[in-house]
Amino acid sequence: STTATQDQDGVLNIGGVPVTEIAERYGTPAYVFDEADFRMRCTTYREAFHDFDIYYASKAFLTRTSARIAKETGLSLDVCTEGELAYAKAVDFPPERVLMHGNNKSEAELAAALEYGVGRIVVDSREELDRLEALLPSFPNSRPGVLLRVTVGVRADTHAHIATAHEDQKFGFSLVSGEAEEAVRRVVDNGLLELRGLHSHIGSQILTTQGFEAAAKRLVGLRAKLAEDGIDLPELDLGGGFGIAYTSEDQPTPAAEMADILRTAVAKECAQLGVSVPRLAIEPGRAIAGPSGATLYRVGTVKHREGIRTFVAVDGGMSDNVRTALYAATYTVQLAGRVSDAAPTLVRVVGKHCDAGDVVVRDDHLPADVRAGDLIAVPGTGAYCRSLAHNYNQIPRPPVIAVLEGRAREIVRRETVADLMGLDVG
Numbered sequence: 001s002t003t004a005t006q007d008q009d010g011v012l013n014i015g016g017v018p019v020t021e022i023a024e025r026y027g028t029p030a031y032v033f034d035e036a037d038f039r040m041r042c043t044t045y046r047e048a049f050h051d052f053d054i055y056y057a058s059k060a061f062l063t064r065t066s067a068r069i070a071k072e073t074g075l076s077l078d079v080c081t082e083g084e085l086a087y088a089k090a091v092d093f094p095p096e097r098v099l100m101h102g103n104n105k106s107e108a109e110l111a112a113a114l115e116y117g118v119g120r121i122v123v124d125s126r127e128e129l130d131r132l133e134a135l136l137p138s139f140p141n142s143r144p145g146v147l148l149r150v151t152v153g154v155r156a157d158t159h160a161h162i163a164t165a166h167e168d169q170k171f172g173f174s175l176v177s178g179e180a181e182e183a184v185r186r187v188v189d190n191g192l193l194e195l196r197g198l199h200s201h202i203g204s205q206i207l208t209t210q211g212f213e214a215a216a217k218r219l220v221g222l223r224a225k226l227a228e229d230g231i232d233l234p235e236l237d238l239g240g241g242f243g244i245a246y247t248s249e250d251q252p253t254p255a256a257e258m259a260d261i262l263r264t265a266v267a268k269e270c271a272q273l274g275v276s277v278p279r280l281a282i283e284p285g286r287a288i289a290g291p292s293g294a295t296l297y298r299v300g301t302v303k304h305r306e307g308i309r310t311f312v313a314v315d316g317g318m319s320d321n322v323r324t325a326l327y328a329a330t331y332t333v334q335l336a337g338r339v340s341d342a343a344p345t346l347v348r349v350v351g352k353h354c355d356a357g358d359v360v361v362r363d364d365h366l367p368a369d370v371r372a373g374d375l376i377a378v379p380g381t382g383a384y385c386r387s388l389a390h391n392y393n394q395i396p397r398p399p400v401i402a403v404l405e406g407r408a409r410e411i412v413r414r415e416t417v418a419d420l421m422g423l424d425v426g
């Protein structure tokens with residue numbers, strides 16, 4: 001994060017708080033959330049995409065605090081379950097600035113969204129159109145704008161698990177098969193829902209821009225086709241997916257540049273096809289939350305495997321960061337509690353789970369004298385680490401410690417074994 005510094009004793013400070021102090025007060029492992037960094041990124045997106053609606057994709061990192069900051073900085077909120085919607089309610093997020101996603105929303109979830117009066121619902125299937133139309137009469141005061149999620153047939157340049165716009169995956173109405181067009185016509189013919197536009201989300205952690213441009217073009221193409229029949233779709237939501245730098249090899253496109261690219265691609269295609277320019281929206285999650293988080297661990301064991309590498313085992317693992325195992329994600333690690341002038345050695349940071357795939361950082365370097373008791377930090381864990389955390393081996397999930405201007409506070413408490421046992425009522 002932007003406020004991270006290392007003092008002369010080698011102690012990492014985040015938000016003006018030494019991580020040694022965090023470890024002492026709250027224990028390890030712990031997620032450290034840099035509030036100023038998160039707020040700064042919300043503002044950066046707000047400014048770069050000033051002419052867009054910006055929905056913070058709350059799935060990336062959702063706490064009351066992050067939802068509140070998104071609200072205060074003028075962002076809107078993307079939620080995709082009743083659980084995520086509960087956070088919007090908890091911080092009084094203006095309902096009209098909440099958008100509901102999900103590829104298999106239940107009737108209860110749709111009802112909850114209508115009850116709260118969300119501004120947009122992104123519909124992903126025919127069955128959902130049926131459910132939504134059937135529910136509307138029970139909520140006469142709720143008239144959400146509807147967007148249809150379109151599978152644009154673009155293969156995003158990212159890991160297969162997080163590419164979401166080619167045909168062979170579960171999201172959206174297919175463009176190439178004509179399903180998307182048919183869905184639009186069906187909604188228009190029924191006349192029950194207020195159709196505002198189209199939506200596409202091509203995937204996540206995408207560092208190139210071609211996929212976004214291709215998706216935008218295809219959506220404008222569909223819009224133009226529908227416009228010929230007098231169907232006007234004033235909005236176009238291009239989803240999220242903007243990649244961040246996990247290592248120095250990743251070169252993300254700055255927000256302002258991305259805004260320009262999207263704006264230009266849409267405007268150009270609209271001009272070419274002779275249609276009006278729609279109101280644009282994006283849904284960044286990782287690009288806002290990712291850099292603002294770091295995970296703090298305590299080293300427990302160190303095994304030097306001669307000629308191979310050194311395995312550094314920490315007090316957490318794949319339960320607090322499953323991304324390395326799930327998406328072959330790359331992270332870096334640093335010694336965070338002391339100085340060392342030992343030479344760097346190749347390490348693999350592993351956890352304490354019963355699984356050889358329990359790797360937090362696949363390949364990076366730590367001083368060769370790394371030893372039990374050392375504090376280490378893994379930066380860039382703000383997005384999808386806490387969100388994807390689980391309890392394999394009955395390991396309680398770490399707390400989230402927010403740091404700001406030299407002060408630390410626990411915003412999500414550490415889970416306990418008693419919390420986990422409490423769910424077992426057998």
Ligand code: LLP
Nearest residue numbers: 057201204205240241242283284285286384
């Ligand atoms: N909009 C929609 C409809 C989405 O499905 C997502 C993410 C976003 C926006 C935000 O995408 P972002 O800007 O954060 O890339 N668990 C995976 C990421 C899954 C992303 C799911 N959808 C990971 O840890 O990499």
